[in-house]
Amino acid sequence: MELKKDPQNGGENPYWQDNDNKFSPYWQDNTPGANPAMTYGDSGQNPYYQENNLYSQAMTEKAFSQIDSPVRDAVYTAVDNFETSVLTRAFLYMFIALCLSGITALMVATSPSMISGLFARDGAGALPLTFILFAEFGTCLGCQYTVKKNMTVISCVLFVAFAILNGITLSIIFLIFKLGSIVTVFFMSSAIFLVMAIYGALTKKDLAKMGPILTAGLIAIILGSIVNMFLGSSAADYCITIAGILLFTLFTLYDVNQIVQMSRTNTGLSINVLGLYGGMQLYLDFINIFIRLLRLFGRRRWYSN
DSSP states (O other), X not given: OOOOOOTTTTTOOTTOOOTTOTTSTTOOOOSTTSSTTOOTTOTTTOTTOOOOHHHHSOXXXXXXXXXXXXXXXXXXXXXXXXXXXXXHXXXXXXXXXXXXXXXXXXXXXXXXXXXXXXXXXXXXXXXXXXXXXXXXHHHHHHHHHHHHTTOHHHHHHHHHHHHHHHHHHHTXXXXXXXXXXXXXXXXXXXXXXXXXHHHHHHOXXXXXXXXXXXXXXXXXXXXXXXXHHHHOOHHHHHHHHHHHHHHHHHHHHHHHHXXXXXXXXXXXXXXXXXXXXXXXXXXXXXXXXXXXXXXXXXXXXXXXX
């Protein structure tokens, strides 16, 4: 290859190369559009190009397994600790909510003035009870919204308010069923709930696919209950109650599994907020199982001699 002289410096520049010399190893055609395929990030042109998928995508198990064992073990330990903390808080908040609801229900049930004001047969209690039901529904939605916004304090306040309001509406069970029967069904519900919760926490499968099926089942039960309010069929009511027990038993399995899955992913939510979210879901699952089992096996007061 013959080097040409620099026409601007009298040939004194030994590093000058004619840009038309396509035999130069450093030559590139710099005319616009002449070499559109050549970019710095092009793996075919850039000798220093590397794939960055390891950093732009989630780390795969194969890549993670290549990390030094102490580091990998530390990461696994941190994930397990976070998961355990979220589950512990979820069950703790659920237990606190159940205690608040139970204490509130007993206080209301033992107060004749509150009972007459809420559940009077002449319709006087319709307005405050309706207000409580709407407030209960609103606090439930508000708690779920603030959880998504990572508002720990507001979520906690709404969760406590929801548990107390639900306790007021649940106070009627002490007027209908015997106390011993309520306690028996409570432990029965606890046993069913505990078995499904343990399985949901220990299974390695992601049960997210169950979500749409369970939601469809819930809608069907709600619609069936509304229709049966006009029909008044005891057989239909019995079938709907059985279906409700099965549905919320599966919801317990699903919700515990999803709490575990959320704690394993980077959701950006704090441990307390995730615990509040899990506590709300588990509380609703337990209450629904308990109410439906009580309708099946509860001994009513007016049946006794």
